[in-house]
Amino acid sequence: MSDEQIKLIEKAVANALAGDMDAINDIEDRVTRSKAKAALVKAKRLAKATTPAEDPSNTDELKVGDSAPTEKSLSEKVAACLNEKFPNSLEAEDVNGHIQMKGKNWFKIAQYLRDNPDFLFDSLQCVTGYDFGEGEDLEVRYNLHSMTHNHTIEIRIKTDRNNPKVPSVEQVWRIGDWFERETFDMYGIEFEGHSNMIRILCPEDWEGWPLRKDYETQETYHGIVVPKVKDGWE
Amino acid sequence: MTVDQLINWLPFGTDWPVITFLTAVIICALPVFLFIAVYALVAIYGEVKISSFMADKVGPMGQGVGFHAGKWGLLQPVADALKLILKEDIIPAAADKKLFIMAPFVVFIGAFISFAALPFGQNTIIADMNIGIFYILAVGSLSVIGIILAGWSSNNKWSLYGGMRSAAQIVSYEIPAGLSIISIIMLTETLSMQGINEFQQGTIWGILPNWIIFNNPFSFIAFFIFFISGVAECNRTPFDIPEAESELVAGAFTEYSGMRYAFFFLSEYAEMFVVSGVSATAFLGGWNSPISGFFDSPGWGVFWFMGKTLSLVFVMIWFRWTFPRLRVDQLMSICWKVFLPFSLLNIFGVGIWSLLVG
Amino acid sequence: MGVVHGDLMTLNIGPQHPSTHGVLRLKVKTDGEIISEVEPIIGYLHRCFEKHCENVTYEQVIPYTDRCDYIAAMNNNFGYAVTVEELMEIKVPERVEYIRVIVAELNRIASHLLALGAYGLDVGAFTPFLYMFRDRERILDLFETLCGARLLYNYIWVGGVSHDLPPGFIGAVYSFLDYFEPKIEEYNELLTYNKIFIERTGDVGVMPPEVAVSYGVTGPNLRGSGVKWDIRKDEPYSIYDKFDFDIPVGAGEMGTVGDCWDRYYVRMVEMKESVKITRQALKGIPAGDVHQALPKKIRPPQGSIYKRTESPRGDLAYYIVSDGSPIPYRLKMRSPAFTALSVLSEISQGWMMSDVLAILGSLDIVLGEIDR
Numbered sequence: 001m002s003d004e005q006i007k008l009i010e011k012a013v014a015n016a017l018a019g020d021m022d023a024i025n026d027i028e029d030r031v032t033r034s035k036a037k038a039a040l041v042k043a044k045r046l047a048k049a050t051t052p053a054e055d056p057s058n059t060d061e062l063k064v065g066d067s068a069p070t071e072k073s074l075s076e077k078v079a080a081c082l083n084e085k086f087p088n089s090l091e092a093e094d095v096n097g098h099i100q101m102k103g104k105n106w107f108k109i110a111q112y113l114r115d116n117p118d119f120l121f122d123s124l125q126c127v128t129g130y131d132f133g134e135g136e137d138l139e140v141r142y143n144l145h146s147m148t149h150n151h152t153i154e155i156r157i158k159t160d161r162n163n164p165k166v167p168s169v170e171q172v173w174r175i176g177d178w179f180e181r182e183t184f185d186m187y188g189i190e191f192e193g194h195s196n197m198i199r200i201l202c203p204e205d206w207e208g209w210p211l212r213k214d215y216e217t218q219e220t221y222h223g224i225v226v227p228k229v230k231d232g233w234e
Numbered sequence: 235m236t237v238d239q240l241i242n243w244l245p246f247g248t249d250w251p252v253i254t255f256l257t258a259v260i261i262c263a264l265p266v267f268l269f270i271a272v273y274a275l276v277a278i279y280g281e282v283k284i285s286s287f288m289a290d291k292v293g294p295m296g297q298g299v300g301f302h303a304g305k306w307g308l309l310q311p312v313a314d315a316l317k318l319i320l321k322e323d324i325i326p327a328a329a330d331k332k333l334f335i336m337a338p339f340v341v342f343i344g345a346f347i348s349f350a351a352l353p354f355g356q357n358t359i360i361a362d363m364n365i366g367i368f369y370i371l372a373v374g375s376l377s378v379i380g381i382i383l384a385g386w387s388s389n390n391k392w393s394l395y396g397g398m399r400s401a402a403q404i405v406s407y408e409i410p411a412g413l414s415i416i417s418i419i420m421l422t423e424t425l426s427m428q429g430i431n432e433f434q435q436g437t438i439w440g441i442l443p444n445w446i447i448f449n450n451p452f453s454f455i456a457f458f459i460f461f462i463s464g465v466a467e468c469n470r471t472p473f474d475i476p477e478a479e480s481e482l483v484a485g486a487f488t489e490y491s492g493m494r495y496a497f498f499f500l501s502e503y504a505e506m507f508v509v510s511g512v513s514a515t516a517f518l519g520g521w522n523s524p525i526s527g528f529f530d531s532p533g534w535g536v537f538w539f540m541g542k543t544l545s546l547v548f549v550m551i552w553f554r555w556t557f558p559r560l561r562v563d564q565l566m567s568i569c570w571k572v573f574l575p576f577s578l579l580n581i582f583g584v585g586i587w588s589l590l591v592g
Numbered sequence: 593m594g595v596v597h598g599d600l601m602t603l604n605i606g607p608q609h610p611s612t613h614g615v616l617r618l619k620v621k622t623d624g625e626i627i628s629e630v631e632p633i634i635g636y637l638h639r640c641f642e643k644h645c646e647n648v649t650y651e652q653v654i655p656y657t658d659r660c661d662y663i664a665a666m667n668n669n670f671g672y673a674v675t676v677e678e679l680m681e682i683k684v685p686e687r688v689e690y691i692r693v694i695v696a697e698l699n700r701i702a703s704h705l706l707a708l709g710a711y712g713l714d715v716g717a718f719t720p721f722l723y724m725f726r727d728r729e730r731i732l733d734l735f736e737t738l739c740g741a742r743l744l745y746n747y748i749w750v751g752g753v754s755h756d757l758p759p760g761f762i763g764a765v766y767s768f769l770d771y772f773e774p775k776i777e778e779y780n781e782l783l784t785y786n787k788i789f790i791e792r793t794g795d796v797g798v799m800p801p802e803v804a805v806s807y808g809v810t811g812p813n814l815r816g817s818g819v820k821w822d823i824r825k826d827e828p829y830s831i832y833d834k835f836d837f838d839i840p841v842g843a844g845e846m847g848t849v850g851d852c853w854d855r856y857y858v859r860m861v862e863m864k865e866s867v868k869i870t871r872q873a874l875k876g877i878p879a880g881d882v883h884q885a886l887p888k889k890i891r892p893p894q895g896s897i898y899k900r901t902e903s904p905r906g907d908l909a910y911y912i913v914s915d916g917s918p919i920p921y922r923l924k925m926r927s928p929a930f931t932a933l934s935v936l937s938e939i940s941q942g943w944m945m946s947d948v949l950a951i952l953g954s955l956d957i958v959l960g961e962i963d964r
Contacts, residue, residue: 122805126898126926128911143898143911147805147819150826154898175808178934186642201635201963210643289722391603395945471716472788475946556782558789559716561946562625 005035013039074151075099078119082109098141098154103166106157107193110172113144120146121153124173127180129187130156134214138164138187159189168194186211236362237262262360266349270504275311277503281551282310288555318499321492326389329489333387338490338497341380345504348373352511353427355521355535366427367419370512371412374467377501378404384498385486396486399475399562406569407466407473413577414460417584418446418453418516431520443526445519450591452583457517459573459580461546464509466565468502471554475562510546511539518542600628605948607636613710613952614959616933625944630937637963645923650676650750650890653920658744660925661961663706664904666699666735669748671901674829675910676750678899679892687880688752689831693873694765695738695747697866701772702731703904704859704866707956711856712783714953715792720783727775730768737761751886762874769867776864784860793856794847797939797951801850807938808931811906812862813955816842816855823902835872837865852954859956891918905929905956927961 012027017040027033079099083090089105101109113121121144130139142155157166168191170176180191181200188209191197198204207218217226240258279294286293294307325334351366353359363369378401385397419425422433436444447457466473487498514520519542521535529538560568605618615636621629641660645653657672658665670692677684709724732742739747739755747754783789799809801817814821822839824832840861842854892914900909906928913922932955940948 124808125900125907126909126911126924128922128924130913130922141911143909147821152898173808174803174806174938175931175934178930199635201638203635210640211646285718289719290726291722391601474716555719557717558712558783558786558792559946560788561792561944563944564791 009035009039013043017043075153078113078153081116081118082112085112098156100156100158103157103159106167107169107172110169114172120148122173123147124169124175124179125152127176127183129183129189129211131187131211131213135161137161138189138212140166140183140189142169164189165192166190167192170194185209188212236359238362263350266360267346270346270349270500270507273507274500274503275315277506277547278314278499279308279311280548281554283307284548284551285555288552315496318496319493323493324489324491326489328389330387330389333383334489335494337380337384337387338494338501339380340383341377342497342501342504344374344376344378344380345501345508347376348508349504351427352508353431353515353520354539356428356431356532358532358536359428362426362428364424364426364429366425367415367430367512367516368425370427370508371408371415374505374508375404375408377505381486384490388486388489390489393486393488396488400469400486402562403469403473403475403565403569404467406566407463407573410459410569410573410577411463411467413574413581414456414463415512415516417456417577417580420581420584421446421449421453421588427515427520430515431522434519434522435526437526443519443522443524445517445522447517450584450587452580452587453517455576456580456584457513459577460517461509461513463569463573464513465550465553466569468505468509468550470502470506470550472557472560473565474554474559475565506547506550507543510543510550513546514539514542598623613957616957616959616962618936618948618952620945620948622945627940627943627945627948630940630948632933632936634933634959634962637959639964641925641964642923645920647919649918650892650920653923654749655744655746657925658746659960660927660964661903661905661908661929661958662743663958664699664703665744666695666747667703667901667903667908669745670696670830671899671903671908672910673748673750674901675897675899675912676890676892679895679897679912679914680750680887680890682751682885682887684752684885685880685882686831686878688882688885690873690877691753691757691882692748692830693832693835694870694877695735695745697870697873698731698734698765700866700904701863702728704863705731707904708779708783708856708859711950711953711956712789714949715789717783717786717789720779723775723779723782727772730771734761734764734768737764749886750890752882752884756882762877765870765874769871773864773867776860780860784857790846790853792946792950793852793954795851796847796943796947797852797954798848799850799935799939803935803938804850807935809906809928809935810931811902811904811928812858813855813906813932813935815840816858816954817850818842818844823900823907827900829899829901834876835869837869840865852950855954855956889918891916903928905958905961906932925964927964929955929957929959929961933957933962 008027075097079090082099082101086105086109089102089109090099113119123145125143125145126141128141128143130141132139137158138161139156139158142157143152144155145152159166164187166189168176168180170180170191170193177194177196178200180194181196181198183189184191184194184197185199185201186209199206202210203221206221208215220226237255237258240261241254244254244258283293285291294310325331348370350360351363351370353362353366381400381404382397385393385395385400388394418430422430424430424433430446434443434445438444438448442448446453448454487495490498519538521539523530523534523538600621600623603620603622605620607615607617617633617636619629619631619633620627639659641656644656648656654669654672657668661668673692705724705728709721709728712718712720712724735745736742737758738761739745741747799813799817801814801819804814804817804819809817810821818841820839820841823829824837825839840858842849842851842858844851844854845857846853892912894914894916896911896913898909898911900907902908907926908928909926911922911924911926912920915921936948936952936955940951943951
């Protein structure tokens with residue numbers, strides 16, 4: 001690598017860390033661009049190791065769904081109701097579009113949400129796993145929907161990275177079976193009470209949790225060499 | 235030319251009876267064997283082309299006369315046959331070798347020896363037995379053994395499924411077929427194939443040919459029962475659950491490749507011909523011409539028989555490309571709950587009709 | 593009294609099988625012909641779509657979405673574009689909206705044709721399959737004149753579409769619609785009301801509405817069970833609220849509500865409705881520049897969004913979390929076929945071997961979408 005290139009990469013990375021990705025994206029030469037991206041990833045990793053990362057999605061302002069005022073009041077209503085019935089199970093007091101919950105009473109809360117005639121969330125739309133970054137917590141996000149009232153809500157449950165456990169809602173919404181298996185497969189979050197917690201998309205004896213931000217693919221699988229995805233590939 | 239006539243005609247008949255017999259048999263059987271081979275090629279070609287017309291495809295083209303973009307694709311079945319002969323012969327390692335090799339032959343024998351009693355024309359029949367039709371029905375069920383052998387010896391659960399289903403199906407559908415034949419035998423009073431054909435000479439009321447199908451309403455129904463049971467015995471759609479492509483790949487024949495598979499294929503078409511031939515003889519007049527008195531010389535007889543049989547084969551091909559497939563329990567319930575009672579009724583009906591009217 | 597002791601036979605259907613609509617493995621435990629348990633095993637087509645999306649920019653994600661549900665690729669693109677546009681609060685011009693609806697509905701027709709044709713093939717009817725593919729080819733030819741690709745389009749971009757309609761396209765679509773509408777009657781005669789087909793599919797694989805909702809089944813599968821739910825009507829996106837169309841619902845005409853025949857019939861009627869929508873869209877399409885609202889660089893503000901659209905298989909949703917950079921931080925695709933396949937083990941208990949494949953065909957799954 002020539003000195004010019006090194007300088008260019010350093011400048012581009014510095015700009016990108018400040019928030020302007022154009023510097024990197026405008027580099028003409030493919031090889032240099034990919035090296036710059038790799039350097040950026042490394043730099044970000046170092047930066048995260050020193051400063052705690054900010055959760056990107058907590059600052060959203062009601063981007064969920066389309067009817068903003070009703071969403072707010074729905075989440076607040078639900079939060080208020082849950083605070084009454086299941087005290088001390090909500091993580092955060094203010095709700096802006098989603099409800100942050102502690103994991104311990106989740107199964108009972110899920111049943112309550114499904115059966116309560118005001119809410120009737122009878123359809124679990126989506127279960128997403130979420131990784132805050134290397135060394136940070138993991139989170140599970142549930143999108144619930146009611147067929148009768150036609151309203152939606154999002155529930156988030158944070159869990160520790162080294163021992164992620166969340167109660168399973170397989171018995172409440174039957175689709176929880178496969179969705180939770182998928183989240184387990186990708187993030188390694190164990191759902192307590194699940195009847196068949198095995199991987200669903202990856203082979204059963206695969207090592208590692210693919211969608212985590214610090215995932216490294218294993219070297220070989222049954223003797224087959226696993227090709228590495230290069231950092232900053234295009 | 236029957237085998238009997240040939241034996242009488244050969245000069246060394248009384249001196250070496252065994253050799254005479256064998257020579258006569260070979261002389262009579264060879265044309266039939268060649269006929270089956272040619273007919274199979276024609277039937278395969280017909281099936282592919284007819285299906286393409288029905289299904290809005292183009293089918294085989296190009297390998298026609300002249301070897302350039304022709305519209306006929308006449309060499310397609312030849313190419314098919316060559317391909318099957320030249321394929322590698324794979325026998326699964328865990329298969330039961332002896333049974334695996336024996337199965338195609340048993341199926342083929344079952345289909346082939348029924349040709350001995352088919353009346354191609356007034357004088358063109360290999361063995362004019364006086365129990366002709368009974369012989370055909372009996373011998374036609376030999377192929378079941380072959381299919382079960384194929385299903386079992388492949389050491390493959392899917393083949394086993396196919397073999398079992400096929401056995402159940404063929405054995406069940408023998409019964410309505412046999413009963414329908416009984417109902418017409420009451421009219422003809424003879425089991426011999428030529429006798430049945432001779433019964434259908436002449437006309438009814440001067441215009442309709444004296445075919446058994448027009449004889450009385452019960453035999454009309456018997457024709458349909460017999461024909462549909464025959465389709466079921468050949469494992470053709472809508473009764474092709476044993477070789478249901480989308481479920482069992484090829485059913486009992488999944489593990490067979492090359493020439494062995496060709497044998498199964500060949501025997502299926504041969505059986506189609508036999509079933510159509512028997513339907514044509516028993517119900518549609520066999521080698522009798524539809525316009526009685528005209529075109530009924532022995533040469534024309536072969537033409538009429540082949541015409542009727544091949545039209546019924548065409549109808550079988552037509553079925554395949556129109557109907558979906560029946561599920562196993564549905565086809566069994568059709569056989570036992572619908573065809574069987576109706577064929578029993580037919581026997582009574584024909585009997586009573588003959589007493590009262592005939 | 594002696595007791596006959598039988599054992600359950602474990603069979604394996606697939607992953608290579610003519611009937612499993614892709615690489616799907618079904619572990620089946622049977623007692624003779626009666627099924628006691630079916631377990632679908634997936635993951636043979638897993639291509640790490642979500643991990644890829646965390647490494648490429650928002651524009652580069654669009655070809656990846658094509659390849660998930662490769663039969664209805666336009667609808668995948670559509671869902672993704674609508675989601676990101678809502679996150680970024682982009683308003684696309686009217687012409688783009690109309691074009692998107694037209695191609696999405698044409699793709700819905702093509703997808704249903706394939707689903708129904710393949711279903712006929714599973715049940716043993718060879719000819720409807722070929723007829724439906726012939727008509728599907730016409731739609732694919734239209735798409736080829738539009739964007740150059742027959743199956744994977746990369747056409748609907750965030751903020752617009754990649755190419756404007758070529759001259760003569762609208763006329764070609766009109767003539768296709770005129771040719772296609774009577775064909776639906778032909779298919780009904782050939783297959784839908786055929787006695788053998790009704791016997792194979794009526795009353796088979798009944799899915800009660802509560803089971804369907806609990807398993808997250810959406811789309812024609814849910815409508816076949818009698819639940820009138822269609823995102824185009826109940827949570828309209830794009831300009832679907834401007835069009836007048838009905839939502840067909842299964843009514844148990846040939847058996848129980850929620851059987852395979854109902855699901856098949858709902859798809860058949862949906863094709864008619866798509867033709868209606870396309871005609872209305874063609875009539876009302878305005879002039880304009882389709883590239884007007886394409887953003888120079890897609891860098892959505894920080895936030896998360898969950899948006900649902902109606903793909904031919906059901907409820908396709910994207911959950912996107914953005915951290916302000918041009919690369920998505922987390923992108924999850926919620927595919928309708930994933931939930932449809934999960935209900936297979938529940939509704940196929942007690943049926944026979946051939947029925948399992950009939951039920952699987954009626955659920956209309958695409959493995960690319962399930963495995964991603």
